[in-house]
Amino acid sequence: MSTNGSNGFEPRLIGFLCRWCSYNGADLAGTSRLKYPPNMVPIKTNCSGRIDATHILKALKEGADGVLIAGCHPGDCHYINGNYRTAGRFPLTQKLLEQLGLEHGRVRLEWVSAAEGDKFARVVTEFTEQIRALGPLGWSAQFVDESVAAPAAEKEAVPA
Amino acid sequence: MAEDRIAVYFCHCGSNIAGKVDVDKVVAWAAEQPNVAIAREYKYMCSDPGQDLIKEDIQQHGINRVVVAACSPTMHEPTFRKAAAAAGLNPYLLQMANVREHCSWVTVDKGEATEKAKRILNAQIHRLPFNEALDPIEVPVNPAVLVVGGGIAGIEAALKLAATGKKVYLVEKNPSIGGHMAMFDKTFPTLDCAACILTPKMSAAGKDPNIELMAYSEVVEVDGYVGNFKVKVKKKARFVNTDTCTGCAACLETCVVRKVPSEFDQGLGKRSAIYIPFPQAVPLRATIDAEKCLTLKGKKCKQPCVTSCGPGAIDFEQKDELVELEVGAIIMATGFELWDPGQDARYGYGRLDNVITSLEFERISNASGPTNGEIVCKNGEPPKSVAILHCIGSRDLNYQEHCSRVCCMYSLKFSHLIKEHLPDTEVYELYIDMRCFGKGYEEFYRRLMDEGVHMVRGRAAEVTDLAMSPEEEGRLIVKTEDTLLGIVRRIPADMVILSSGLAPAKDAKAVSQTFGFGCSGDGFFLERHPKLEPVSTITDGIFIAGCCQYPKDIPDTVAQAGAAAAGALALVDNPTVKVEPTISYIDPEKCAGCHICVGLCPHVAIRYNEELKVAEVITAACKGCGVCVAACGSNVPQQHGYLDNQIFAEIEGAMAF
Ligand SMILES: Cc1cc2nc3c(=O)[nH]c(=O)nc-3n(C[C@H](O)[C@H](O)[C@H](O)COP(=O)(O)OP(=O)(O)OC[C@H]3O[C@@H](n4cnc5c(N)ncnc54)[C@H](O)[C@@H]3O)c2cc1C
Ligand code: SF4
Ligand code: SF4
Ligand code: SF4
Ligand code: FES
Numbered sequence: 001m002s003t004n005g006s007n008g009f010e011p012r013l014i015g016f017l018c019r020w021c022s023y024n025g026a027d028l029a030g031t032s033r034l035k036y037p038p039n040m041v042p043i044k045t046n047c048s049g050r051i052d053a054t055h056i057l058k059a060l061k062e063g064a065d066g067v068l069i070a071g072c073h074p075g076d077c078h079y080i081n082g083n084y085r086t087a088g089r090f091p092l093t094q095k096l097l098e099q100l101g102l103e104h105g106r107v108r109l110e111w112v113s114a115a116e117g118d119k120f121a122r123v124v125t126e127f128t129e130q131i132r133a134l135g136p137l138g139w140s141a142q143f144v145d146e147s148v149a150a151p152a153a154e155k156e157a158v159p160a
Numbered sequence: 161m162a163e164d165r166i167a168v169y170f171c172h173c174g175s176n177i178a179g180k181v182d183v184d185k186v187v188a189w190a191a192e193q194p195n196v197a198i199a200r201e202y203k204y205m206c207s208d209p210g211q212d213l214i215k216e217d218i219q220q221h222g223i224n225r226v227v228v229a230a231c232s233p234t235m236h237e238p239t240f241r242k243a244a245a246a247a248g249l250n251p252y253l254l255q256m257a258n259v260r261e262h263c264s265w266v267t268v269d270k271g272e273a274t275e276k277a278k279r280i281l282n283a284q285i286h287r288l289p290f291n292e293a294l295d296p297i298e299v300p301v302n303p304a305v306l307v308v309g310g311g312i313a314g315i316e317a318a319l320k321l322a323a324t325g326k327k328v329y330l331v332e333k334n335p336s337i338g339g340h341m342a343m344f345d346k347t348f349p350t351l352d353c354a355a356c357i358l359t360p361k362m363s364a365a366g367k368d369p370n371i372e373l374m375a376y377s378e379v380v381e382v383d384g385y386v387g388n389f390k391v392k393v394k395k396k397a398r399f400v401n402t403d404t405c406t407g408c409a410a411c412l413e414t415c416v417v418r419k420v421p422s423e424f425d426q427g428l429g430k431r432s433a434i435y436i437p438f439p440q441a442v443p444l445r446a447t448i449d450a451e452k453c454l455t456l457k458g459k460k461c462k463q464p465c466v467t468s469c470g471p472g473a474i475d476f477e478q479k480d481e482l483v484e485l486e487v488g489a490i491i492m493a494t495g496f497e498l499w500d501p502g503q504d505a506r507y508g509y510g511r512l513d514n515v516i517t518s519l520e521f522e523r524i525s526n527a528s529g530p531t532n533g534e535i536v537c538k539n540g541e542p543p544k545s546v547a548i549l550h551c552i553g554s555r556d557l558n559y560q561e562h563c564s565r566v567c568c569m570y571s572l573k574f575s576h577l578i579k580e581h582l583p584d585t586e587v588y589e590l591y592i593d594m595r596c597f598g599k600g601y602e603e604f605y606r607r608l609m610d611e612g613v614h615m616v617r618g619r620a621a622e623v624t625d626l627a628m629s630p631e632e633e634g635r636l637i638v639k640t641e642d643t644l645l646g647i648v649r650r651i652p653a654d655m656v657i658l659s660s661g662l663a664p665a666k667d668a669k670a671v672s673q674t675f676g677f678g679c680s681g682d683g684f685f686l687e688r689h690p691k692l693e694p695v696s697t698i699t700d701g702i703f704i705a706g707c708c709q710y711p712k713d714i715p716d717t718v719a720q721a722g723a724a725a726a727g728a729l730a731l732v733d734n735p736t737v738k739v740e741p742t743i744s745y746i747d748p749e750k751c752a753g754c755h756i757c758v759g760l761c762p763h764v765a766i767r768y769n770e771e772l773k774v775a776e777v778i779t780a781a782c783k784g785c786g787v788c789v790a791a792c793g794s795n796v797p798q799q800h801g802y803l804d805n806q807i808f809a810e811i812e813g814a815m816a817f
Contacts, residue, residue: 014811020698021678027232030261038267038276041283041814042258044233045802046742049762050786054795058808062815075673078699079785080762089790114698115680121266140815 011065011131013040015124016055018048020078021113022070028117036121037128040068047071048109049082053093056107060097063140066106066131068123073111083111103134164289165197167223168281169214171205171230173260180264180273186229189278193285197223206236214240215247224249225288229257229281250293252741252801255284279814286813290806296738299780301387302488303732306331308379308671311339312358312714313706314493315365316721317728322370324729329485330365331393332375334423336441338362339495343424343519345526345533347714348573349604355528359440366442374483375443382490382675385783386701387737391485397478399448399456400434405473407444409436414464420452422530426520429530434465434474439528446473488737489701489728492685493721494671496707499553499560499663507552507658508623513538514636515623515656518570525577535581542582543654547638548574549620550591554661562682564661564711568595571659572605575613588614588651590640598713616651617644623656662711677702684710695724700739703727742801743782744789748774750796757788757797766797 017023023044029036045051048071059067069086077083090109097107108127112120168190172178183201191199198217202210205228217223226249228240233256241251259277267273303326307318310332318330330337341347342362344354365371374393381392415432422431424438431437433452436444454461455476466474498519501509508515514537516524527533537543548571554564568591575587589608594615596602609615618640627633631652638651664683665671672679677697678686685704688696695703705724706717731737746757746766751774758766758775765781766788768774777788777797788797795804 012815014814024234024698027234027258027261030232030265033265035268036266038263038269038272041276041279042262043283043807043810043814045786045807046799047785047787050790050799050802052790052795054804055807055811059811059815062811064811064815072678076678077762077785078676079783079787082762082785082787085760085762085787085791114678115686 009132009136011039011128011136012063013066013068013127013131014059014064015040015042015068015070016048016051017042017044018071018078018083019044019046021072021076021111022048022120024114025070025112025116025120028114029121030117032117034117034121036124039128040124047077047079047082048086049077049079051086052089053096056093056097060102060106060137060139065134065137066108066127068108068110068127070110070112070120070123073113076113102137105130105134106137162224164195164225165221165223166195166225166227166285166288167214167217167221168196168199168285169205169210169226169228169230170199170201170259170281171210171228172201172203173231174203177230177260177264180267180270181259181277182270182274185274186277186281190281190285193282195225195289196285197221205230206239211240211243214243218244218247218249224253225291226254227257227281227284227288228254229259229277229284231260232256232258232262252294253288253291255288255291257281257284279817282816283810283813286809286816287806290803290809292800292803294741294800297741297743297779298736298738299387301732301734301737302389302486303327304329304485304487305489305491305728305732306379306389306391306485306487307491307493309339309493309495309706309708310334310337310365310373310375311493311495311706312341312361313495313708313717313721314339314491315361316718317491317493317705317725318365318371319361319368320722320725321729322368324733326370326729326732328371329393329487330371330373331377331379332373333378334437335376335398335445335447336437336443337365337373337375338438338440338442340519341714342438342440343522343526345522345529346573346577348569349598349600351573351576355440362440362442373443376447379674380482386699386739387488387731389487389490389701391487391490393483393485395481395483397450397480398445399450399453399474399476399478400446401473401475401478402443402445404471405445406471407436407441407446408470409446410468410470411446411465411474412436414468416461416464417452417454420449425523425530426517428520428523448474488732489703490675491724491728492671492675492697492702492704492708493706493724494665494668494708496662496711497665499661501552501658501660503559504553506622507549507620507656508625509658512623512625512636514543514654515658518567518574518657518659521574521657525574525581535578537654541654543585545586545588545635545651545653546578546655546657547588547590547620547636547651547653548657548659549623549638550589550659551619552658552660553663555592560661560663560682562661562711563595565595565597566711566713567659567661569598569601569604569713571657572608574657575608576611579611579613586614588616588638588653590616590618590620590638592617592619598715616640616642616649618642662707665708668708675699675702682710684708695720695727701731740784740801742784742799743779744777744784744786744797744799746775746777746797748772748776750794751775752794752796754793756793757791760791761788
């Protein structure tokens with residue numbers, strides 16, 4: 001990652017995007033050739049309701065400086081109310097993370113519809129700036145001993 | 161388990177990706193990654209030779225996992241998964257890395273784009289060893305189709321499907337089908353009589369044994385999925401028994417409430433509390449307006465309607481009825497609403513007499529309309545001068561950015577109709593650009609110039625009744641800049657027609673939420689792909705046609721309706737359809753029986769097994785949101801295709817450097 005940020009720090013971000021709205025919104029930002037910073041790697045799930053604290057912790061532990069969760073607007077979720085579950089859980093997740101010493105603002109929840117390519121680009125730009133201002137998190141160095149129980153990816157046989 | 165042998169294919173997409181990402185560098189790097197046996201690049205992976213590369217490597221080099229770094233999986237994941245399957249590899253062992261929409265197209269700097277592409281690709285390289293072979297779930301398809309909205313789009317789609325022998329439910333919220341087209345006298349550019357071409361289709365739809373027409377009805381709930389939708393339709397009470405009512409209209413004449421503004425006549429004509437919206441209505445049945453009928457409002461009425469009705473069809477006790485339908489596909493054809501020009505005070509709509517909307521003019525110029533087709537002002541006099549103002553509420557950043565596409569053409573149609581009825585009347589068309597985009601349209605425009613219509617290039621700034629000279633006294637004045645002459649003009653007129661734009665229906669958003677697909681930024685229904693899938697939505701099995709997707713003229717509406725019907729037919733003509741196997745399962749050995757997931761599943765797909773004291777996923781009902789996985793404190797439910805270890809591996813890959 002190049003280091004051309006104002007303070008020489010380029011945040012590394014993970015974005016969990018629901019497949020129906022936000023992933024398509026990100027695609028639309030692309031087809032519209034909007035430009036935004038390259039700091040976030042998107043990860044697709046069916047619904048934002050799939051993402052819980054373990055995924056956020058895992059991302060932070062692997063070295064992410066911030067995590068975005070993006071789903072459909074309230075009422076638009078492809079699974080009726082999956083995003084209400086996301087929204088309901090989010091404050092608790094934030095509290096948990098703050099108890100672990102995380103600054104407010106390192107995780108963010110946004111609603112981005114499939115038609116909102118511009119909003120997606122804006123959110124990523126803003127979020128990148130926000131994390132740039134907060135500085136590096138550095139949990140990956142801190143937790144090499146696995147003391148924070150973010151489950152590691154184990155290759156186990158899964159019943160079909 | 162055999163060792164993982166991953167093949168990486170990096171697509172140039174011409175210069176779309178290769179113009180920003182250093183493909184050679186990424187491919188050289190990928191070749192060095194753990195488990196990667198082959199890393200290749202190719203100009204167009206989606207082409208036949210591109211797909212052949214994948215097939216050959218699977219068959220000849222023992223490749224058992226594949227990642228294609230290219231465009232969005234929404235575009236080509238099915239293409240590549242099909243290729244993998246053709247070569248004998250389970251399609252779910254192929255992943256795409258989206259390095260176009262999410263990388264090359266959105267990144268300014270080449271070095272940064274190259275680094276991001278590596279991270280996106282690495283996430284998938286890390287994920288692949290955790291992918292399981294999955295089989296799509298094959299479910300039976302219900303061959304019936306639901307069409308929502310009975311305008312020309314819905315009628316056309318229903319007739320096309322019925323002709324193939326499929327059962328069609330046509331749900332229309334108004335008492336009659338017909339939509340906007342039923343209000344017109346003539347249609348541009350051929351000047352066909354609208355009724356002559358529409359009425360036969362309406363009555364065909366009403367009579368077709370394969371079409372169950374449900375007028376005065378609305379869809380209130382949609383459940384299920386492609387091939388198997390369960391739909392609840394509310395049939396609103398008409399207070400008239402539609403089996404016995406003959407549509408004779410005797411009651412209309414006797415009803416004591418006579419002065420209800422007629423919706424069909426845009427409020428210019430009156431109807432009674434019991435009414436048939438227009439004489440060609442389908443179904444030709446009376447409806448009592450519960451908000452106007454004295455009896456239904458709990459007031460006293462001698463009920464002459466009851467006495468005048470021979471068959472005794474009137475039934476004040478009738479109640480709304482809920483009907484449940486099961487269909488395999490749905491076509492949305494809910495049309496548009498006229499943009500309300502009252503929102504822009506400059507044009508005086510609602511304040512100045514004789515400032516009317518285009519739909520009002522349609523009714524005035526219609527031989528069966530409130531003036532019997534006489535083009536007259538409010539005082540009954542024919543106008544000596546008419547100004548037609550284009551782009552009201554269209555192409556205007558304050559209101560609707562979009563072009564409504566049909567207003568230029570219907571405005572020209574109006575000019576023609578006025579000149580035909582009133583040859584001595586001066587007609588002014590005030591336009592920004594004259595958009596005559598269709599077959600025969602430019603020719604129609606030229607013809608109108610020959611007919612002596614004044615074309616003024618300029619958007620109207622204001623309509624006022626403040627006279628500045630004796631000849632302006634008592635008339636409407638349209639203020640505009642004439643951008644061809646470079647002067648500001650005051651055009652006196654006795655009638656001003658506001659060519660209002662087409663707007664999404666006020667309930668479009670709510671309707672799209674009921675059915676589970678989205679709207680685009682302009683408020684119209686969102687198509688799956690603007691070019692290649694203009695009649696599909698993001699929800700498999702739900703199609704769109706006509707003006708609910710975007711403003712369009714009748715020819716385009718009919719063409720789209722045919723395409724939507726073909727799309728629906730291609731689905732319901734099969735006995736089964738394959739759905740994504742990305743559903744959840746609960747390991748009974750691990751489940752603690754805490755119940756948490758049971759109540760949180762949006763699709764009521766988890767039941768509690770009292771005997772085993774564990775939760776169970778009902779496979780046929782699960783839609784794969786993954787909410788249960790996140791809800792469970794120990795992540796016991798797991799979702800195929802989005803297993804925790806798959807997501808964790810993606811994170812590791814993305815964060816590896
Ligand atoms: C003033 C004017 C003049 C025009 N003149 C011409 C012309 O001369 N030539 C031409 O080619 N085009 C013309 N057009 C365009 C033409 O009107 C449209 O192309 C056409 O009406 C589109 O048909 P549709 O079926 O998509 O929508 P609509 O005609 O709007 O029909 C939609 C139907 O769906 C019903 N509906 C809506 N919501 C629901 C719901 N939730 N549930 C159930 N039913 C619902 C409505 O009641 C309606 O019956 C004109 C448009 C205007 C405004
Ligand atoms: S009861 Fe009276 S008001 Fe109602 S429809 Fe009959 S005549 Fe009209
Ligand atoms: S309700 Fe009776 S009187 Fe009225 S149209 Fe029907 S049959 Fe004729
Ligand atoms: S994934 Fe879980 S919560 Fe979602 S529909 Fe299936 S069983 Fe219900
Ligand atoms: S599908 Fe987008 S948030 Fe549920």
